Amino acid sequence: MSDDENAPAGAVADWDAAAPFFDDEPDHGLRDPEVRLAWDDRLRTWLPARPGDVLDLGCGTGSLSLLASGQGHRVTGVDLSPAMVALARAKLAGRDAVFLVGDAAAPPVGEDRFDTVLVRHVLWALPDPGRALRHWRGLLRPGGRLVLVEGVWGTVGPVGIPADRLTELLAPLAGDVRVERLSDEPRLWGRAVEDERYAVVVRL
Numbered sequence: 001m002s003d004d005e006n007a008p009a010g011a012v013a014d015w016d017a018a019a020p021f022f023d024d025e026p027d028h029g030l031r032d033p034e035v036r037l038a039w040d041d042r043l044r045t046w047l048p049a050r051p052g053d054v055l056d057l058g059c060g061t062g063s064l065s066l067l068a069s070g071q072g073h074r075v076t077g078v079d080l081s082p083a084m085v086a087l088a089r090a091k092l093a094g095r096d097a098v099f100l101v102g103d104a105a106a107p108p109v110g111e112d113r114f115d116t117v118l119v120r121h122v123l124w125a126l127p128d129p130g131r132a133l134r135h136w137r138g139l140l141r142p143g144g145r146l147v148l149v150e151g152v153w154g155t156v157g158p159v160g161i162p163a164d165r166l167t168e169l170l171a172p173l174a175g176d177v178r179v180e181r182l183s184d185e186p187r188l189w190g191r192a193v194e195d196e197r198y199a200v201v202v203r204l
Contacts, residue, residue, distance in 0.1 A: 015081035026190025038187035052115030058122035062088030120149035151197035
């Protein structure tokens, strides 16, 4: 969607309000050199070795987009929050990157355009994750890949999507599915974590 046409106004306002402080989280802003290097190393194993077109959905302030761009990829970022998009545009000013305001579940881009669809901590919050996955598959060129970073957070009333549930949703899409556990890698999060964090890389 474009702008917040189909999004609850409160959701957009909440993310806009969070934008100035979003990068304060170690794994959001990647300001710590060790955390940034850890994510950069991971992206090199998840993204194609050759420069390609990467769609970063729910891109936030563009921290992962910046790493992908630094690895030579052309980046398109989409986020629901205009304030987040403004920060991402500033962060990647002068680079081969475009940022759009829109819904990650149905981004305002064409089909068969991307080599990689990269999505971090977004799928769990969508009302119909299976539908979103099917739509994202259609955005990929033949031989493309989905890179999904998700988890389950919190001990009282946990939120998220377990890895086994996500692999079930991916089964109808076919392709090679690889799950990487990330909970035991404190360098990615800036601290030790005890909840479930993982990445799923799907090669179609």
